[in-house]
Amino acid sequence: xxxxxxxxxxxxxxxxxxxxxxxxxxxxxxxxxxxDCDKNRTAIAWSERGNxxxxxxxxxxxxxxxxDYDFAIIDTPANPDSNDLKxxxxxxxxxxxxxxxxxxxxxxxxxxxxxxxxxxxxxLISIVPPKPNTDGLKLKAELKAADFPVFExxxxxxxxxxxxxxxGKPVRDLTGGDRxxxxxxxxxxxxxxxxxxxx
Numbered sequence: 001x002x003x004x005x006x007x008x009x010x011x012x013x014x015x016x017x018x019x020x021x022x023x024x025x026x027x028x029x030x031x032x033x034x035x036d037c038d039k040n041r042t043a044i045a046w047s048e049r050g051n052x053x054x055x056x057x058x059x060x061x062x063x064x065x066x067x068d069y070d071f072a073i074i075d076t077p078a079n080p081d082s083n084d085l086k087x088x089x090x091x092x093x094x095x096x097x098x099x100x101x102x103x104x105x106x107x108x109x110x111x112x113x114x115x116x117x118x119x120x121x122x123x124l125i126s127i128v129p130p131k132p133n134t135d136g137l138k139l140k141a142e143l144k145a146a147d148f149p150v151f152e153x154x155x156x157x158x159x160x161x162x163x164x165x166x167x168g169k170p171v172r173d174l175t176g177g178d179r180x181x182x183x184x185x186x187x188x189x190x191x192x193x194x195x196x197x198x199x
Contacts, residue, residue: 002196003072005092007085009108011078013098014126016042017161019075024170025189027053030070035062038077050168082115094195095121101128101135123148126155153187
């Protein structure tokens with residue numbers, strides 16, 4: 001079982017959205033359990049409104065069956081306790097740190113990374129404004145210049161995500177322009193499989 005944790009010291013950075021869409025991608029490659037540790041229960045609510053291609057459970061129920069799955073994704077609460085985070089980090093094969101392309105979101109992500117030294121983590125730039133805005137590309141270049149691990153994939157800002165949440169499905173299952181953001185998660189998913197050493 002490969003365990004991926006998605007975490008941030010700031011809310012509103014698409015943590016739960018990333019958990020749901022990464023789980024959707026990984027479900028093509030094996031059985032997936034998404035563990036919803038967020039107090040808002042965003043992933044559980046999303047799944048209850050429709051049909052997701054993987055299992056979603058709250059943490060107490062999930063930990064009993066974790067080893068039954070090929071992949072597990074943990075969606076942490078925003079601003080997790082640093083001790084809890086370190087424990088999760090030690091147990092995880094990969095940590096994903098979503099951040100928006102702005103300094104208000106970047107600082108908490110850098111603080112999270114400071115507490116995760118010695119673990120396998122990467123930044124994910126999310127809710128990226130469309131061209132001609134270049135904030136996402138600039139941030140990625142700055143992180144790379146500072147030797148900070150960052151995914152090549154960036155997640156675009158899209159109305160499709162709120163439509164998908166309402167329908168209880170991933171954006172992959174929408175139509176037209178609302179589905180375009182799925183391409184970003186396909187790229188991310190491929191990078192995650194590589195980072196997990198999955199054949």
